[in-house]
Structures are given as structure tokens and as C-alpha cells.
Amino acid sequence: MTTTPRQHQASQRRRDQSSRLEKAGRSGTPVQITLNAVLAALEGNEPKVLCVTRGADHLALPYGPFDPREHRTFERGLRDWVARQTRLSLGYVEQLYTFGDRGREGLGRSLETPIEHLVSVGYLALAGDAAPVDDADARWRSWYRFFPWEDWRAGKPALLSDAILPALDRWTDNRAGTVGDHRRSRVETAFGLNDLGWEEERILERFELMYEAGLVGETPLHESADQKDQPPDVNLKARTGLTMASDHRRILATAIARLRGKLKYRPVIFEMMGPTFTLFDLQRAVEAIVGFALHKQNFRRSVESTGLLMRTGSMSDQTGGRPAALFSVNREALRDRADMGLVIPRLGQKLRAPAKS
Amino acid sequence: MTTTPRQHQASQRRRDQSSRLEKAGRSGTPVQITLNAVLAALEGNEPKVLCVTRGADHLALPYGPFDPREHRTFERGLRDWVARQTRLSLGYVEQLYTFGDRGREGLGRSLETPIEHLVSVGYLALAGDAAPVDDADARWRSWYRFFPWEDWRAGKPALLSDAILPALDRWTDNRAGTVGDHRRSRVETAFGLNDLGWEEERILERFELMYEAGLVGETPLHESADQKDQPPDVNLKARTGLTMASDHRRILATAIARLRGKLKYRPVIFEMMGPTFTLFDLQRAVEAIVGFALHKQNFRRSVESTGLLMRTGSMSDQTGGRPAALFSVNREALRDRADMGLVIPRLGQKLRAPAKS
DNA sequence: CCTATATATGCTCAGACAGAGCATAACAAC
DNA sequence: GTTGTTATGCTCTGTCTGAGCATATATAGG
Helix, strand or coil: CCCCHHHCCCCCCCHHHCCHHHHHHHCCCCEEEEEEEEEEEEECCEEEEEEEEECCCEEECCEEECCCCCCCCHHHHHHHHHHHHCCCCEEEEEEEEEEEHHHCCCCCHHHCCCCCCEEEEEEEEEECCCCCCCCCCCEEEEHHHCCHHHCCCCCCCHHHHHHHHHHHHHHHHCCCHHHHHHHHHHHHHHHCCCCCCCCHHHHHHHHHHHHHCCCCCCCCCCCCCCCCCCCCCHHHHCCCCCCECCCHHHHHHHHHHHHHHHCCCCCHHHHHCCCCECHHHHHHHHHHHHCCCCCHHHHHHHHHHHCCEEEEEEEECCCCCCCEEEEEECHHHHHHCCCCCCCCCCCCCCCCCCCCC | CCCCHHHCCCCCCCHHHCCHHHHHHHCCCCEEEEEEEEEEEEECCEEEEEEEEECCCEEECCEEECCCCCCCCHHHHHHHHHHHHCCCCEEEEEEEEEEEHHHCCCCCHHHCCCCCCEEEEEEEEEECCCCCCCCCCCEEEEHHHCCHHHCCCCCCCHHHHHHHHHHHHHHHHCCCHHHHHHHHHHHHHHHCCCCCCCCHHHHHHHHHHHHHCCCCCCCCHHHHCCCCCCCCCHHHHCCCCCCECCCHHHHHHHHHHHHHHHCCCCCHHHHHCCCCECHHHHHHHHHHHHCCCCCHHHHHHHHHHHCCEEEEEEEECCCCCCCEEEEEECHHHHHHCCCCCCCCCCCCCCCCCCCCC
16 A cells, blocks of 8 residues: 555566555455344334343444354354344345444444444344344344334324424524535435425435434534534434444444335345235335335235235234235245335325224 | 353353343454455446456456555545555445455355455445556456446347357256256346346346356356266356456446446436536446447436436537537536436347447 | 438327225124 | 224326337538
């Protein structure tokens, strides 16, 4: 990394150093690799994520070390580690993002002493059900406990209109000129103001804006307290969901965003369903993930037309009304059509009245 | 990692070990982190990627070390390293995937002694133009030199029908029963047989199948030469594109797949365009990336309706026919509508006659 | 100037599909 | 039966997409 172009001709070339562009490939400081897992599952109508307690009072995502001597791939390491610690059967597993230790974009560094030279590889893993975990410190929690403003299933959360949006407004007004304009533009896009419409996948953008504006517990006091910004609102911080250690809430947001997006072009939802289910069960599962209610008749139309489902022949009498047909996944079709997703419209003005059951 | 659930009660809990799920977080073997970059740019109608020479005869993607003492984030490390070595101005930069050393799914390990405990973080970076690089070993090459079967712009490549598909057919026929069925099903999906249609984003799946079937230069001889498979076809290997060191061709395929997909929902194409361009220039850029021709009138209709473009007022007389209006990007609209992509239909039967210019 | 050729651009038309809602069916509780 | 609840079938309409026709404006060559 210290060679300049001018030194080129003078440099002796060895086999591994035949180009400046690759010259330094073997050097660098060794680092520790940690695997960080967002384990997601559905329990009833709630999307849940497995959390552990870190230290006295912080929630965190479970994590484990990656030892290259033991495992050939990250994913194997992760599966092995989860299998040992829980009895969960992981279906879908997907790498999310790799965070260089000090590269976590400033999020949450105030919560702990930074560990130098630590790299964490984040994974999203879907479990078939939120099975109890044999560990007193591990608990499934609804992910909307961490992002209460993301749950529109019963209508627009009052927290948004009452507290978050006004606070973001103040945050943009704090600055004049391009800084303020830029902030406003980001807020408008992320939160779907001015008819732009709420896009469920922007959960990470929303969280990052709230972090920057000092509206979440993870924001260090000094970050939003420069000369021109208002002091952070302590009362509001208490209402914007549970806090997590380090940048784990950000990783969780990344995972939710990925899952919300993935639903649309991969049939991953079936990784989280039991062996049989009604169409409305499936709809509630999707609604739990995307965070808003869907049009029932259109949902069944689109799902039935995929050909991914088979009627089992039996009926569910758990409905409270007319019995519903039970379906199961057509695994063969699923294998061949791994490219199919569900049609998930954008959140419209009209929200289905929440089911009473 | 060695604790079992039964040992739970006996274990002493320290602050960092309050849960089995996170207990081992601080241990593990240190590893080296390497940043691996796919630098992509357009030159004329060709999509290009920056390659270096490794050793005597292998092409490779440029890479550099990541030193956490020097850079706060991977992306900064990457940008800094590219800026020092080239004069490229990187626009869009995106993390692709992190490969655990031995976790490269077996691809290309035969080409070099495996380096234990090396983790490489792959990045995709888009450059505004394929500017010459001041390094004798670095060269821009059309990415279709590495994936000749992916370029359908002038029609279905003869290589596919003549050689690749028959060879894959033989590979599936080699095995009876479920193994063969599974192989066939994967080939059909990846290559769009039986009316499934060619999906440009499946480039990685296609490459991996060809790797498994022993059709590319990277396949080690022993991998496809187990008892039931035919010996690899040496002649065919010579026709399936340039070979790269290690698993770099796989990383390149990952990058192309990501870019091909990203086009559809993010306006990244403009990161690769000059300040002004005609609509057909833009179309050719998109065609270069997705690998097939588009319907011209429909393309302009969809692009113009995004509102991301502005007419500059001037015209291009480089067309050979009627002059074309020059456009530039509406940067403001781009910032607000970072969620827009281009409408890219699936590859249909009818291919536009290749432009003669 | 006239013609052939090439590219740019405007416009139409039909089919597919999505969003919204009406109507009916089949259960439970009373 | 009546009421309430959920499941399910179906329609209607506006939008978008795929495809192609038609026209405009340049160049090259007679």
C-alpha cells in the first residue's frame, strides 16, 4: 500500500508481486471473525427474532466465533454453531453483510469499548418455528419491539405521527441550506411523505435517519449534540423501541429489509410456515413480515396462481367462520420455480380492518 | 464452541460469557482480510472489468489488503487503495459477498495452494469510464471474454447450442435417478430451457453448473472425474472463455449478476454514463450489461417516463441517421428517487437486429 | 435535386395484470 | 332461523407492457 506509481519500474517482481494492484495482498493485520446471526421465525402473528442478553442490561443478537480450522465455510460454521446451541432447524440461510469493526458507520460505538480488529459477518437465518431455546438468556422477541414504527398492520402507528415525524421535522429545520434540504429529502423518501408512499424495505434508512437525529437509544450523546442541533429528546428515545448492544439493531434492520425484499422474488415465506396452513395463515405471515395488511381476495388470487401450493383436502376449523381449506407447499414446484415471489403491493391508504381473532 | 447444553448449569458466567449463544465470541483463529474488487466500466458498447495478471499466466481480479489500523471501513480501504493505484473515480460501490477461504465452494482451489485463514471481501465498483490504468499488468477486458455464452446481443450464442448445452445434457445423462433429475432440473432453470426463458441474472448459477460439469478451465480434473462421469472435455474447456485465478471468475459472475439485477430497481446505470448521452446510448449501455437487445421504442418510453432525464437541448450527430437528442441525468430527481430502476423485460424470442455502427 | 438507407421519435392497439369491491358460501352462537 | 364471522368466487376498470406501424430527419451517392 505504500508503493507509488513512480516506483514501479524499480520494483523487483516476485511471483506474488507481479502487479502493484495485487502486490500487498499478503500483508495486513490479522483480525478475528465473528458470525452474527439474525434468527427469525414466526410465532402466531408475530415475527420474532432470537435475542440474548449481553452484560447486565443489553440485548444483543446471538453471535459466535468463526474458526477456519474447524469449518470450511461461514455458513457451515453458523449452522453448526446454531445446531449445537439450539434445537432450531434452520431453513434458509443468507449472508447479509460484513462489517469491519470500526466500520460500523459510527452506530452504537458508544455502548462498549471498540474491539480492535474484529470483523463480523452478519447472517439472516429463517427458522420453521420459534421453538423454545434451552438457554435462560436467549429469548424470542417480536421484532416490532425494536421497531414499533414499522408495524402498520393495525393502521399507521400513532408514534410516527405524534412523535417521530415531528422530531424529524425539527431535525431538518435545525439546519438551513443544503444540509437541511438534504436531510428533508432523505426523510421524505424514507418515510414516504408527500405521496411518495411508505416502502417497507426502507427500514434501514429510517433507522439510520432516526439514529442520526438522535431519536433512538443507540445514538451517542455527542453525535447529535453539535452546535446547531437541538439536544436529543430523552423522552422520545424511551419510546422508540428496545435498544440493542453495539450496532445490532442496525443489523436486525438490515435483516428485516432483506427479508421484506426477498419475499417479492423468492418463495422464502414457505421456509417459515408449518407443513399445512390456510391461505389466510399465509397472508398473516406475510403481513407480519412486511408490516401492513393486504387485500385478502387479491392475495389469494396471486398466491394460488403461482402453482406453488397444493390443497391437502382437509379443512381448518380454527377460523371462527367458514372453514378454510388447508394447503401445503408443492416442494417440486418450489425447486423448479425458486425465482417466484409473492405479489406484494405498496402500502395503500386503505388498511384492512385488523382481524379480531 | 465446545460447551454442550448439559454443561450449562455448571458453567461459570463471566460478563462476556453470560450466554452460551455468545460465549465464544472472543475466541477463534485470527485471519487475514483481503479486499477483492470487481471494477466495472463501459467502453463503447462493451462492458469491461479491470484485470491484473497473477504469476506467469493467470488473470485475476485486483485485490488489496485490508488493514483495520489504517481504515475505518472496508469501503474506505477499497476506495483509498483504488485511488492510489489508479486514477479511476469510483461512483457506486457495493459489497458483494464475503468468502471464507476454504469456503469458496471448492471453486478453483486447484489453481494455487490454498492460503489458510484468508477471508476475502468482494466488492463491486462502477467507474465512469474505462480510463487507462498506469500499470502494465492491469488491463480492462470485456467481461464477455470470460463468459462468452452470456452475450446474446447478436442472437443466441452458437457456443451454447453447439457445445455447452449438449455437454450439459451428457452430464445429466451420466447419472440416473434423482441425481440426474436434480442436475437436469438445475440446468433447465439456469439456462431457461423448455420455455422457461433465459434469465440474465442467473449467470452465477450457469457458471457453477458448468464448473461442476467440468466445462470450464477452473474445474480441477479430479472433481468431475469420479466413477460415473465422463472425462472432462478438454476441447470444450478451451472455448468457454478466459480462465481466472482461484475463484475470481466466480466473483466476477457474482458481480455481474448483482449489477444485472440492480439495474431493475436502482438507477445505477447512470453511474456508468458520461455527462450527456442519447437514449440509444443509454440503451446500448443497458444492453451491454444485461447481455441482450431491447425493444427501442418501449425502452425510450419507460426511460422517459421515469423523470430521471433532462433534455440538454443539443443534439448528437454521431448517429448516422436522424440526429438524436442529448440527455443528461437529473441529479435531483435521482437523489429523491433512488428507488427507481429500468424496465427490463425478459429476453424474448425476437432479438433486435444488431446495430451496424 | 432525388433516392436509398439509416436512425430517431411519435403513436396505436391488444393482452396481461393489479387494485378494489360485490356477492355468496359455510361455519358458530344464540 | 338470525346474526356474526370468515372463506371463497367473480367482476370491473385502469394501468402497464409487448409489439409493431408510421413518420421525421439525417447522410451518401447518383
